[in-house]
Structure formats: structure tokens, C-alpha cells
Amino acid sequence: xxxxxxxxxxxxxxxxxxxxxxxxxxxxxxxxxxxxxxxxxxxxxxxxxxxxxxxxxxxxxxxxxxxxxxxxxxxxxxxxxxxxxxxxxxxxxxxxxxxxxxxxxxxxxxxxxxxxxxxxxxxxxxxxxxxxxxxxxxxxxxxxxxxxxxxxxxxxxxxxxxxxxxxxx
Amino acid sequence: xxxxxxxxxxxxxxxxxxxxxxxxxxxxxxxxxxxxxxxxxxxxxxxxxxxxxxxxxxxxxxxxxxxxxxxxxxxxxxxxxxxxxxxxxxxxxxxxxxxxxxxxxxxxxxxxxxxxxxxxxxxxxxxxxxxxxxxxxxxxxxxxxxxxxxxxxxxxxxxxxxxxxxxxxxxxxxxxxxxxxxxxxxxxxxxxxxxxxxxxxxxxxxxxxxxxxxxxxxxxxxxxxxxxxxxxxxxxxxxxxxxxxxxxxxxxxxxxxxxxxxxxxxxxxxxxxxxxxxx
Numbered sequence: 001x002x003x004x005x006x007x008x009x010x011x012x013x014x015x016x017x018x019x020x021x022x023x024x025x026x027x028x029x030x031x032x033x034x035x036x037x038x039x040x041x042x043x044x045x046x047x048x049x050x051x052x053x054x055x056x057x058x059x060x061x062x063x064x065x066x067x068x069x070x071x072x073x074x075x076x077x078x079x080x081x082x083x084x085x086x087x088x089x090x091x092x093x094x095x096x097x098x099x100x101x102x103x104x105x106x107x108x109x110x111x112x113x114x115x116x117x118x119x120x121x122x123x124x125x126x127x128x129x130x131x132x133x134x135x136x137x138x139x140x141x142x143x144x145x146x147x148x149x150x151x152x153x154x155x156x157x158x159x160x161x162x163x164x165x166x167x168x169x
Numbered sequence: 170x171x172x173x174x175x176x177x178x179x180x181x182x183x184x185x186x187x188x189x190x191x192x193x194x195x196x197x198x199x200x201x202x203x204x205x206x207x208x209x210x211x212x213x214x215x216x217x218x219x220x221x222x223x224x225x226x227x228x229x230x231x232x233x234x235x236x237x238x239x240x241x242x243x244x245x246x247x248x249x250x251x252x253x254x255x256x257x258x259x260x261x262x263x264x265x266x267x268x269x270x271x272x273x274x275x276x277x278x279x280x281x282x283x284x285x286x287x288x289x290x291x292x293x294x295x296x297x298x299x300x301x302x303x304x305x306x307x308x309x310x311x312x313x314x315x316x317x318x319x320x321x322x323x324x325x326x327x328x329x330x331x332x333x334x335x336x337x338x339x340x341x342x343x344x345x346x347x348x349x350x351x352x353x354x355x356x357x358x359x360x361x362x363x364x365x366x367x368x369x370x371x372x373x374x375x376x377x378x379x380x381x382x383x384x385x386x387x388x389x390x391x392x393x394x395x396x397x398x399x400x401x402x403x404x405x406x407x408x409x410x411x412x413x414x415x416x417x418x419x420x421x422x423x424x425x426x427x428x429x430x431x432x433x434x435x436x437x438x439x440x441x442x443x444x445x446x447x448x
Contacts, residue, residue: 063235065272071232076314076347099347120215121349122438124235126222143286
């Protein structure tokens with residue numbers, strides 16, 4: 001079991017190996033299908049809604065009640081495969097989601113020294129308890145697909161692709 | 170016979186939506202507890218999380234999964250029941266307002282422009298049943314992590330059972346870690362294309378511990394489950410003894426020239442609820 005906190009450092013990431021359990025604490029940015037598209041076109045025109053350098057992204061569309069997040073499990077990562085290189089180029093270091101990825105993601109993780117981790121799908125209520133704070137940072141019109149900055153504590157993860165490019169699948 | 174009380178129906182729909190989204194079906198939960206004792210390592214740990222998630226979801230009335238899906242309502246109307254005007258749009262509106270009232274995720278968009286996610290419309294399917302003076306409402310909440318993995322194949326009538334079996338196992342393998350295993354697999358065989366899909370989906374209402382009343386089909390279900398579990402996907406694809414919690418098959422007569430087979434994959438968060446309204 002390892003602990004990972006933001007801000008991330010390269011050494012810590014390089015020390016992670018596949019199948020290792022990680023307890024994560026710090027800042028995550030939620031990102032889904034359409035926010036990837038929007039982020040891409042924003043960046044093309046010189047706008048960066050949040051600092052991507054050294055950041056962690058979480059494939060998730062949370063549920064809200066009374067200004068609280070009440071359910072926030074991962075969504076299928078493979079739908080986001082085609083956007084990975086552009087994000088890693090901009091400095092994203094950790095991707096969190098569920099499920100397999102295309103074989104080229106392993107090569108990209110090796111090239112950019114990034115990791116892909118999974119958390120437990122279908123565990124929305126459990127994971128919501130790990131969120132300490134959140135705010136919307138971009139595209140509020142997209143509802144649950146907007147980009148949210150989440151502050152999490154004791155967030156349970158498993159390393160699925162490490163910086164050596166090895167994958168558990 | 171008394172008239173249908175629409176306020177009562179609205180309340181029924183709200184309860185169905187609550188029951189399906191908050192907490193886990195008791196048969197699925199006890200199956201998870203069983204596999205907690207079978208699995209080892211990371212898979213075991215993740216089964217533990219699923220059980221804990223179900224507890225929190227039920228206790229605090231929070232969505233089991235953030236993908237609160239598309240609500241699909243099956244309505245079996247007794248032969249003697251007279252349904253009110255605009256019944257279908259009333260049911261669709263009730264589904265939508267229940268989702269809204271309970272703050273379940275607005276995940277429904279227009280398929281082409283894909284803008285402005287909202288709570289509706291869900292889907293409503295009617296059937297006429299021989300239970301004369303009642304309406305049975307059955308709700309399935311289907312998330313798209315697993316729904317995206319549904320496969321329909323129109324086989325030639327001369328296909329062998331082992332080829333069909335191979336196809337089903339390959340569908341489960343392709344669904345893989347993405348669709349949140351361990352799965353509940355619904356299989357529809359026969360009819361026309363849409364009939365096979367509907368049969369596959371309706372099997373998901375069956376109790377996970379039951380077996381088909383037709384002995385031949387029951388033994389196919391058992392055999393398939395064993396075969397699928399040999400894929401050793403484990404919870405979330407982390408590797409383990411269990412890939413599926415159950416395999417359910419329904420059949421319907423088909424055409425001499427064909428054999429439709431639909432495989433519907435459901436994640437471990439199987440969300441269904443049913444209520445009978447007596448008149």
C-alpha cells in the first residue's frame with residue numbers, strides 16, 4: 001500500500017508499480033467525453049481553464065444534492081483513449097477511471113512518465129464520502145459533465161498502467 | 170372496478186425509482202457476500218468495497234452508482250383495466266419528475282446534437298397480462314458502462330449450440346473490465362431482433378438464485394455460468410474466480426430461416442424494482 005498526495009513528484013510516480021494499491025489525497029479534476037473535446041478546442045485557442053501541468057484527472061460525472069456530491073464513481077476510461085496524448089503533452093500525470101485501455105496508452109505512459117489508475121466502478125456512494133470539497137472550474141452548462149475540481153481524502157486506487165508502460169490487463 | 174388513481178401511480182413511480190437507485194437488491198447483495206469468501210487479494214478487497222457501498226447507499230439514500238442510467242419502465246396491464254388518457258406521457262413525466270426530485274443524475278441527451286443533458290424522457294413499454302385487475306410496474310435502471318456492451322447477432326438456423334455458447338462467452342470477454350464485472354448476463358434467444366433484445370433485458374428481473382423452469386434451459390444457464398467464470402475476470406477485471414454472478418436465458422419461437430441471439434451485459438450494480446397496483 002502506498003500513499004500519493006498532490007502536488008505530485010516524478011520520483012513518487014516512477015516508484016508506482018502495477019497492481020499496487022494506492023491511497024490518494026489531494027486534487028482531482030473530473031473530465032468526460034465532451035469536456036475532453038471542449039478542453040481541446042479551448043487549448044487550441046490559447047485558453048486553459050485549469051492548470052494541467054502535474055495534474056490528476058478523474059473520468060467521472062458526479063451526482064449532486066443540496067450542493068453536495070452524493071455519488072461519484074468512475075466511468076469507462078477507454079472512451080477517452082484518443083484524447084490521452086494531448087493531455088499528457090500538456091503535463092497531466094495521473095489518469096483515474098475504470099477498465100481496459102488501448103495498447104498505445106502503455107507506450108504513452110512510458111513516454112510521458114504518467115500513470116493510469118483504477119478505482120471501484122459502481123461504488124458511487126462510497127467514493128462520495130471521500131470528497132472533502134469541490135468547485136466547478138469550467139463548462140457549467142454541461143451539468144454533470146462539467147469540469148469539477150475535487151479535494152479528496154483516502155481515495156482508494158489500484159495502479160493499472162505504470163510509468164514503465166506495464167498494464168494489469 | 171375502481172378507477173386508476175393517478176396520484177397513486179405517481180407515488181408508485183417515485184418509490185420504484187428510489188428502490189432501484191438506493192441500496193442493492195437483496196439477492197445480489199447476498200451473492201456478493203458469498204463471493205467475498207471466495208475471492209482473494211485485490212478482488213476480495215473490491216468486493217468488500219461493493220458491499221460497503223451498498224450499505225452506505227441504502228442507509229443514506231444515495232445513488233448506488235453515479236450513472237443513474239436511463240430508466241426503463243415495463244408496464245403489464247391486466248386485461249380488464251381501463252387506462253386513463255395520455256397514460257404513457259403521464260408515466261414518462263412521473264419518471265422524469267422522480268429523477269429530478271431525488272437529484273439523480275441528468276444523463277439523457279438528444280442523440281445527435283448531444284446538448285443540455287436532462288432527466289428525460291426515459292422509456293416505457295406496455296404489455297397486456299392475464300392478471301385481470303392489476304397493473305405491474307417493473308423498473309430497470311440501466312447504466313451505459315454495461316449497456317454499451319450489448320450485442321445482437323442474427324445467426325443462421327443451422328448454427329450449433331456450441332457456436333452460440335462460444336459467441337456468448339466472447340461477448341462477455343469483450344465487455345471485460347470496462348463494464349464493471351462481476352456481471353449479470355441476460356440472454357434472449359429467438360423471436361425477431363427486437364424481441365431477442367427485449368427478452369435479454371427482461372431476464373434481469375429474475376432472482377439471481379433462481380433457475381429457469383425449463384430444465385434444458387436451466388442446465389444451459391448453469392453450464393454457461395461455469396464457462397464464463399473460467400474467464401477469471403474478477404471484480405473490475407482485477408482477476409479472480411468470479412466473472413458473472415448469474416446467467417439468465419429466455420427463449421421465444423423464431424423463423425425457420427434464422428436465430429437471433431442478444432447478449433445483454435449488466436454490471437454488478439443491478440438496479441431493478443417492481444410494484445403491483447391492484448384495482
